[in-house]
Every structure is written in C-alpha cells, then in structure tokens.
Amino acid sequence: MGKSSVVLLLAVVASLLAGGTANAAPASSVVPAAYPVKNASTLTRNTLYSTGPLPATVCPERPVRAGSAASARTYLKALVRCLDVTWSAQFLKARMPFSMPKVKFITKPETVCGEKWRKSFAGLYCSSSKLIIVMLDRDVLSRPSDLFLMDVIAHEYGHHIQNISGIWGEYVRLPNRGKAEYYEQTRRHELQAECLAGAFIGSVWKSLDRPDEDWRYLLDASRRSGDENYKIRDHGKGKNIANWLNRGFKAASPSACNTWIARSAMVA
Known part of the structure; x- marks a missing residue:
C-alpha cells in the first residue's frame, strides 16, 4: 500500500499473544543516519521528543468478557479517554x-x-479524517484480557500523534530511491507508532494493577508478529517491534521513539 493512502494498518499478532522474548536496545545504539532520512527536521528533531516523560495518568482498566464486543468497546473507550488526557x-x-x-x-x-x-x-488510522477504526471480531475477542487490545488502540493513537505533530505529513513527502528505501521509511513510521504505544502503556502501568508477566507476554507476542510472517516488509522484524515497544515502555516518553535517526538494523 502506497504512502499516499490515508490508511495505515496494524498487523494482528499472528497467534494473538504467543511466545518469544525481547529486550530493549541500549539508547547508545541509536545514532544519526544519513540513510534513508535526511533534511527532514520535523521527523528527526520534532519538538515532541524534548517534552520529557508522559504524565503518570491513572487509567484503571474496565473488565472485558471473552466474546463480548460490547464490553470490549467499553474497555477501549475508557482507554481512549486516558490517551486523550495523556497526550493532550x-x-x-x-x-x-x-x-x-x-x-x-x-x-x-x-x-x-x-x-x-x-x-x-x-x-x-485514517489520517485525513483523524479516525481510528478497531476490529472486534471473534478472533480478537477470544482472549480480551491480554494487553493486545490496549496495544492496538495505543498504536493507532500513536499514528494520530504522528499526524497532528507533523511527522506523518513529512513522512509522506519523503523521497525514496526505490522499493527497499520506501519500505524502510514505512517501517520507521510503524515502529515509531509502536514505541509511542509503549510510552503510553508505561505511563499508566502502575495504575493497571497488572503483574510484570503480562508485559513480558505482550513482548513475547510482538516478537512473533513481525514481517517474517508476511510477504511485505513494512512493519519490521518481530524482534524490532518488541524492541521499540519496550523502549517506549521503559522511558514512558516520546524521547525514546525517534526511529528516524536509528540505524537501519534497528528498523529492519
């Protein structure tokens, strides 16, 4: 799908939260790179990166019943209100x-x-209408108590943050020298949204009353949900998805999410 499309899709975790592990890369591994992003200050030096940690918002989760789209909607609407408060x-x-x-x-x-x-x-996420759409079908609702739904809504909200901060617009305008560079730019875009999702979850984590095992479970699932499972390499390898998600979570700050200056190996 071309960058001119208003739609950015988030791949469903292949097994809806199944095994594997991942750890965050050290901050020193992020260095300025000429390829493929240069002369794009809205991407590489966005004001958002210097705003510090997200506020530690209290965001208790609503109960979700397996197979119940109504309870999932209630759960997600409450999370959206928390996302609104945090990002505003x-x-x-x-x-x-x-x-x-x-x-x-x-x-x-x-x-x-x-x-x-x-x-x-x-x-x-539809950038032109600033609309997030979430699928609540039987597969998604089969294990709603996992953090999967939270990650989905926080990721799509991350695309909205990219949109209103100017990142999305400059990403769309980036030139490229062929398919390989185009897909790397797309992966930087997607992995940043995942990192922003992790930053939000990290900012509200203490209020969720969840064991750390739940977070490790989501990282395990993320590691297995990468481009290795698909023909198009536009979201990143599973280890990199988990890496950026965990970077955001640990920092609870958009400062951890500048994928545009990361080495190519970190966004492969």
Whole structure:
C-alpha cells in the first residue's frame, strides 16, 4: 500500500499473544543516519521528543468478557479517554495544538476510509479524517484480557500523534530511491507508532494493577508478529517491534521513539 493512502494498518499478532522474548536496545545504539532520512527536521528533531516523560495518568482498566464486543468497546473507550488526557497534556508542554481523534468499532470487514478491510488486521488510522477504526471480531475477542487490545488502540493513537505533530505529513513527502528505501521509511513510521504505544502503556502501568508477566507476554507476542510472517516488509522484524515497544515502555516518553535517526538494523 502506497504512502499516499490515508490508511495505515496494524498487523494482528499472528497467534494473538504467543511466545518469544525481547529486550530493549541500549539508547547508545541509536545514532544519526544519513540513510534513508535526511533534511527532514520535523521527523528527526520534532519538538515532541524534548517534552520529557508522559504524565503518570491513572487509567484503571474496565473488565472485558471473552466474546463480548460490547464490553470490549467499553474497555477501549475508557482507554481512549486516558490517551486523550495523556497526550493532550504532552502537547500542552510542547506548546503544540492538540485535537482528539474519532474512534469507530466494527465487528466484520467493511470498506473504511476508501480501503477494503483486510482480514489480517486489527486496527487502522485514517489520517485525513483523524479516525481510528478497531476490529472486534471473534478472533480478537477470544482472549480480551491480554494487553493486545490496549496495544492496538495505543498504536493507532500513536499514528494520530504522528499526524497532528507533523511527522506523518513529512513522512509522506519523503523521497525514496526505490522499493527497499520506501519500505524502510514505512517501517520507521510503524515502529515509531509502536514505541509511542509503549510510552503510553508505561505511563499508566502502575495504575493497571497488572503483574510484570503480562508485559513480558505482550513482548513475547510482538516478537512473533513481525514481517517474517508476511510477504511485505513494512512493519519490521518481530524482534524490532518488541524492541521499540519496550523502549517506549521503559522511558514512558516520546524521547525514546525517534526511529528516524536509528540505524537501519534497528528498523529492519
């Protein structure tokens, strides 16, 4: 799918949270790189990166019943309110204008934002309408107590943050020298959204009343959900998805999420 599309899709974890492990890379492994991003200050030096940690918002989770789309909607709507509070405060610190996204839930594939829904995806973001869509079908609802739903909504909200901070627009305008560079740029975009999701989850973690094992479980699943499972290499290897998710979580700050200056190996 081309960058001109208004839709950015998040791949469903292949086994909906199955094994593997991943650890965050040290901050020293992120260094400025000429390839493929240069002369793009909105990406590489965005004001958002210097705003410090996200506020430690209290965000208790609502109960979700297996197979219940209604309870999943209630759960996700509460998370969206927390995301609104957290990111609006961060944009206030950055002295950047903030706007909340719209959210829509569907239970079966349909055409959204001019695109036909693909079965292998759980969420998408339409940049032109600032709309997040989340799929709540039988597969997604089979194990709703896992952190998967939280990661999906926080990832798509991460795309909204990219959009309103100017990152999305400059990403779309990046030139490329062929398919390999185009896909690397796309992976930087997707991995940043995943890191921003991790930053949000880290900022509310203490209020979730969850054991650390739940976080490790999500990282395990992320490690198995990468481009190794698909023909198109546009989201990153599983180890890199888990790495950026965990970087964001540990820092609880967008400062950890500057994928645009990372070495190519970190966004492969």
